Amino acid sequence: MKSTTQQDYDLILIGSGIGALTVASLMAQLRGKRVLILERHFIAGGFTHSFQRKGFHWDPGLHYVGQMRPGSSTRHLFDLVTHQQVQWQKMPNLFEKFVYPGLTFDLYDDPQQYQADLIERFSAEAPAIRQYFKDLKKGSAALFLDAAKQNGSFLSKLVGQVAKLWHGIDLSLTTQEYLDQHFQDPKLKALLASQWLDYGVSPAASPFALHATIATHYLNGGYYPVGGAGTIAQAVQQVVEDHNGNVLVNREVDEILLDEGQAVGVRVRNLKARDQAFEEYYAPVIISNAGAYNTYLKFIPAHYPIPFRNSLKQFVEKQSPATNVALYIGFSEDPRQLGFQGENHWIYTTFDHQAVECEKGKWLQSGQPLQAYLSFPSLKDPKATKHTAEIIALADYDSFASWRDQGWLHRDEQYQALKDRIQSVLLDLVEQHYPGFTDLVDYCEVSTPLTNEHFTDHPKGGMYGLPMLVDRFAPQNRAWTKIQTPIPGLYMTGSDVYMLGIVGSMMGALLTASQLSDGISILQAFMAAAKVKAVESNTDKPTMAKASALS
Incomplete structure (x- = not known):
């Protein structure tokens, strides 16, 4: 060459x-x-x-x-x-909804309201909830100071060591361990961990400092690039x-x-x-x-x-990265007629987050996923000319690996059939919670871990x-x-x-x-x-x- x-x-x-x-x-x-x-x-x-696609616009990585x-x-x-x-563009004040069997929690962009709403729902655990919000700041500081200590100057390393005396959080402490140490109600534990797909590691395996960093990041709401x-x-x-x-x-x-x-x-x-x-x-x-x-x-x-x-x-x-399937949706009509205002919806069919992780590959051939994340790019972007949504669900890489050597856009009928099933199952899951959703759908496209692997070269499409x-x-x-x-x-x-x-x-x-x-x-x-x-x-x-x- x-x-x-x-x-x-x-x-x-x-x-x-x-x-x-x-x-x-x-x-x-x-x-x-x-x-x-x-x-x-x-x-x-x-x-x-x-x-x-056809005038519809999506962002595969930034939500x-x-x-x-x-x-x-x-x-x-x-x-x-x-x-x-x-x-x-700032998202609505109510910017996240955590949806569980028999429990829906609205998350607003005010950390004081977030704390108060949790205490109202779980009053017996009020002291632990207040401590949790203090520990979020400490955990977030712990993660950044650790990175600075590993990569910074002598002064950065010294500051990192001294700061550890204040935050007292070791990166070996998992999110689940922290939740189990401080809370009793399993529903409250699940609720607090609802955003774990933002970092792709289940509460049982993620450092609490990582969870704290993400949770802190969104305490004052979300924004979207116009x-x-x-x-x-x-x-x-x-x-x-x-x-x-x-x-x-x-x-x-x-x-x-x-x-x-x-x-x-x-x-x-x-x-x-x-x-x-x-x-x-x-x-x-x-x-x-x-x-x-x-x-x-x-x-x-x-x-x-x-x-x-x-x-x-x-x-x-040994450690599989977080992988997912995504359904990109174009609407024929405005989804606000169903009550959506641009907030994200975290839909779970179980309170067991570890089950979500363990079952992420089993639903692809039969059944439905234990979770789905629903987002509306068009309702966040004032420049959008057509309405869109995205549904994202965890999925394992191995279920798609046999098609890896087939080129992008040139995979066989079996691969397309699997994508068609994914589309149907994800739409059905959302329809169960929001009747009338599928009636508005005009266009759909599914991406898999192979899509991510093709464009990013991340191992196993992580x-x-x-x-x-x-x-x-x-x-x-x-x-x-x-x-x-x-x-x-x-x-x-x-x-x-x-x-x-x-x-x-x-x-x-x-x-x-x-x-x-x-x-x-x-x-x-x-x-x-x-x-x-x-x-x-x-x-x-x-x-x-x-x-x-x-x-």
Whole structure:
């Protein structure tokens, strides 16, 4: 195959998820770097991309984001990363519904009301509920400080050690262990864990600190990007290109190039070239947003000595990632006529979350899933022109593995028949709770773990990268997720260095940027974001020069 070479970038990022986009934008704006982003999909953005069919619009990875209140430090940072080109629509005050057999709980965007509503429903456990809300803050702090301690400076490590005396939460404490220690009512325990699919690990296996981080993230409600998640990558691509960088899609990384043990570039396959020609790109800094598994087990030559390669491989083979099926729905009429206002619905047919995890593959051939997540992109987005919904349910990878070698859009009739059954079962489950729902359906499309695997190359089509199990945080496994790799010049970013999600991956990217030789500290990034916001408020005309001038 032919090979072409280009070697005039300051920084190369593998993957275009929010972790890569954040590093690219900050290094371009605040350090003037010429950045190259490489993406194997034909659309940039990773799980922040959008897609359309017949005028209907969906976001396969982003369903809602917390902590985007105007004036918050997180919003300021996001506005800096996207150069103020992404607007956020707040979801309704009642933004989540937890639906169980005989029990429905409305979650509002006021943590005090959330606490009061829980106490009203479970008055006998009022002291434990109040303590729970205090412990959410401690658990959330514990997870971030742990990541900072693992990847930060000596000062960060010292702060992390001292802070542990305050929060007192070890990452080996599971969510279920915490709930069992503090609560008696099994329905209350289940209710508090309702959002666990946001991080993909059941309460029995997830660190309480992870649960606390997600729960805290949504205490003040949810937000949605106006125009859909695809606006995020579009905004950052403009930032990168304005600084003489580039974003290339249909580029599958084949190998990270090494010179005397140091990362110096990447070899990629151009998936759109007639002969899928190889291209080589060079830079003194390579940052992988493709996850620890792909980076260490696919991109780095097998002969290079990575001391933890076998343990990482064994972990991924043993611990299945969170995988799902999704049903994308287009409506013929406005779903608000059934009472929906844009809130998310977490539908469970059992209070046993461990059963949901254990049974995630059995329903595909018979029966129905024990849970489903129902979301309405069009009711969150004021720019939507047609009404849409998504239904997501856990499903195992093995049920689809036999079709793995059949190409996307070219799988056989049996695969299509299974997808048809998934569609029917998910619609029936929602119809049972909301009669008249199926009458509004005009278009449907099903995605499976194979879809995720094809576009993201995540092992077994996982949604979130390395599963955030307690074992992932064991001392002997820490090297997998360190930002500084054993190879000079090669760094990690994205969900594997801190945690999953839009804001989680963005914060992981801040940790990555702080580790680069001419990088940006977390404090500098937040200060630059606040200053840009102040200048914008005074002039109402933001310019690309502001971020550089204020850094």
